[in-house]
Amino acid sequence: MKSKSKSSNLGHRFRDYKGAILRFLRDAHVPFDNNQAELDIRMSKVKEKIFGTFRTPAGLEKFADIRSFISTLLKQNLPVFPYNLL
Structure with missing residues (x-):
């Protein structure tokens, strides 16, 4: 069977x-x-390119958790840092 073209x-x-x-x-809620x-995934790829790789899988997981938390705060228009630290 012949494969179809990409456009098809x-x-x-x-x-x-x-x-x-x-x-x-x-x-309206769907972007x-x-x-x-x-x-959201670009930051981890940039970090991976700069440092070569993450040292441990646990380090990658911690980085992903922190970035996920920060991304959620920003999406909900909440401050990343408490006001008393600024």
Whole structure:
């Protein structure tokens, strides 16, 4: 069986997932793009490129926990640092 072209596969995915792709038009809470998801993982990739890698899996997990916490605070418009520390 011959494989389909990339454009054909894309067209089929658009047809099959049209509702999910255009959901942002009906639901104002759904973002138009996934930039926030990409931004959330970008910091760990930058750190990995700068330092080569994380020293331990536990270090990576701690870094991810802290970044996740900070990202959640920012998304909810809450201060990252308490006001009395500024």
